[in-house]
Amino acid sequence: MELKSVQSAGVASDDEQVSSEYLTFTLGNEEYAIDILKVQEIRGYETPTLIANAPIFIKGVINLRGTIVPIIDLRIKFGLGGVEYTPFTVVVILNVAGRVVGVVVDSVSDVISLVPGQIRPAPDFSSTFDTKYIVGLVSLAQRMLIVTDIERLMTSADMELIEQIGH
């Protein structure tokens, strides 16, 4: 009993059996999973309009049916995968924190269902991908999925998407 309560401290025990759906995508050799409710749509890459003096991973802005949407290349941000743009390059349009943002990834794999119990806490190590955006890790067969808090990531100062207070 004692042990169990310690274990479940990190993951909510109440809804251990309630599954949520996640979209998985690859960046280089890594596979990421994000909450599918944050995903608005997936579309092909089109050349965005450059934004002067923006960080290199911000490719610019596109017109998404009348809305101006910034495009971020996560491959550049995390230094993963081959940065090339073909008609098959995928842009995941996210709806996070009331904003619409597009992220370029290598490929979108599938949609999976995960119960909170499957998500194991990530070991704490410093990497390019700050562990504070990682909800946990999931192992499925031979794959390891990095479950990411995409909203937190996109609204973080690192992404330079949102004007920070006092900036």
Added chain:
Amino acid sequence: MAIDMTQFYQVFFDESAEHLANMEALLLELDISDPDPEQLNAIFRAAHSIKGSAGTFGFSDLADTTHILENLLDRIRKQELSLREEMVDAFLETGDLLKAMLEAHQGHGEVGPASVVDICERLKALSAEQKNLDGINSGSENILPEKVSGTEDADEELKLRCYDVQFVPNSASLLNGGVASLISELTAIGNIEIVSQPHEAGEAAGVWHLKLRTSCSAKDFSEQIDFVADSGAWRVTDESIKSADDDCFGLFDDLDDSNGLSLEQESYGLFSDDGGTTDLDLTVVEEGDGAYGFFVESMQVGGSKPCEVDQGIGYGFFDAEDAFEPVEANALTGKNGDDEARGFGFFVPIPEPAETESNQRVGSQVVERIKVSLETVDSSVDQKPTATTAERKSARSALAAVAASGDSSIRVSVEKVDQLINLVGELVITQAMLLQTASQVPQGTLEGLVNGLAQLERNTRDLQESVMSIRMMPISFVFSRFPRVVRDLSGKLGKQVELKTSGETTELDKGLIERIADPLTHLIRNSLDHGIESPERRVVAGKSPVGTITLKAYHQGGNIVIEVGDDGAGLHRAKILSKARERGMQVSDQMTDFEVFNLIFEAGFSTADEITDVSGRGVGMDVVRRNIQSMGGRVEIDSMQGVGTRITVRLPLTLAILDGMSVAVGDQTYILPLSYVIESLQPAVGEIKTLSNQARVIQVRGEYLPVVVLHEMFGLKSKWKNLTQGIMVVLEADGMKAALFVDALVGQHQVVIKSLEANYRRVPGISGATIMGDGHVALILDVSSIAEMAKASVHKAA
């Protein structure tokens, strides 16, 4: 039947806010020494409307406060009280409080109960003060023979009112002898007569029916009754004053109890004598719940014309033509059911709707009665004729108000309009895309299509224009708040200031209206505080002691121009320069006036010798400029010492559309707002010079302008190696000129402005984005910040 009232709340909030604004405007226009009865009536109506709907929607705090306000207003309206400056102050503050209450109900902010009590007390005190005065001049009828009808009644009404009190005691009070103590309390304040009481008092709950004659208002004792009886189980009817709160806009005043009519609830005929009344009466019978009024008007005393029966539609409006010589009216009003149930106003409902036929009958009864009463009428007669003109006047104003309120407008939520505008914007883009595609088709092959598209273009433009016009509002929405600002502030500063406005009907975008209010308020406060001198100093300077602030709005080209001018002291050039030096700014005596005056827009700049609570901290003008610039506008300042200052704000007509020039830089297209573009030219060899080998300048018509090379600033690759191959666009922003180097000019468009910040963030040098005909995004350049950068680069080099 339960109707969810909450769905109407927004309408109530909007309407009440409008009424409050209207009330405030009217209050400010009032001539204290000689108030226009029409205006007083209009103010009263506004307060009354708020009370009515607040009661209906169950906002009892609003209704209660408005009720007190209304009472005082009513008495002023009836000239029982003379209007005084502090009353207007109190009214204005009440208005503010009501506004705050409204906002609190909408979830913004809170209203402390203390402030409510405070205001209510003040209003009551103002009302009571005069009451005492009137008590002293009890013979005021003789003193004021010129008053409009009803005054005499009103004076008497102060002394004694007759209330019809009915209640069913609750069980607790029956046990504790609450009824007995209530009766003794009521006896203490007036004369009571027990009309009927339950047979076995104390045993079972029964109806008590009392008549109370007292000088107190019903408010004063209704609490005690409420204590004894459960809410809803008691009713107080003021039989002597009924028209005060009715919906006939108080054209007909009531009679006091000695010559008034008392309404017997049960009697169908609605008229019965209250014992030896001598009256000429004109009776207004209002239907109980529908609030449709049926007005029965009698004619002039001594006249033999038949009684007029009008069937009013709506809230008892009557025909002005038919309202011939109304002498006196006694309006017995059944308030609408909600009010009554909540215990606002003290009215007996008239359950039987008065039918037109029965009204005719009623009318003839009235005629009968008048004939009888004519014989007994005496001294009061000679006052009547004077009343008629005033009443006619107010009848007209009532009609005018009806016309105004019934104008053909609808309330639509801004989101809906914005959605429409967005859709039309999309349509324009799609249309442009189609046109572009069609133009690539070889000529002649699809002539019909091309013609059709041309037609579509015209139609979409028209559609866009008319949709955009939905958002347009007259600037009077902003201007209307300034009389109050000027009044409050000039009082505080001990200055005499007159505010003149013109061009209130100039229309501009709703978004701009909302955002221009703060900067304009600031400019006006500044003019008042720094511009206009004290009366003494003005007299010394040979000016009229009353300063003038002019507020003007007009269209000029594709812009709205708003001017805030004053005939005050003007800006002190030398003082500004010395302050600027103190602050370590780079200034020189050679600067033009224009440049010097522009310094006051710098952050932290203030020439005020002392900081007051009005201004002087130096925050403000820079905020004003920043706000106006963020709207795509410009602000300029002209001043002459001793003559005055004029600040001119130029704004685009709308925030959503901009006339732009598209320019190419490398493979990118940018939009330059056309209003900033002066000219463009291809620089000749040798025209571009460098300063300290860093900053470049170009000579254009004898002027050296700083050069901003766009592709360098944005880190792009130009298709030209040499600046002489491209185009220099000469821009002017904030009184500063700069030349912007671009690869080529592409065209001129009207572009729909899209926010970059909605999903991204502010980008230096970019003010927004738009979607071009091919569906691509083009960024709109922020000319002011580019000019700023140009200036900075020259300063750095120098």
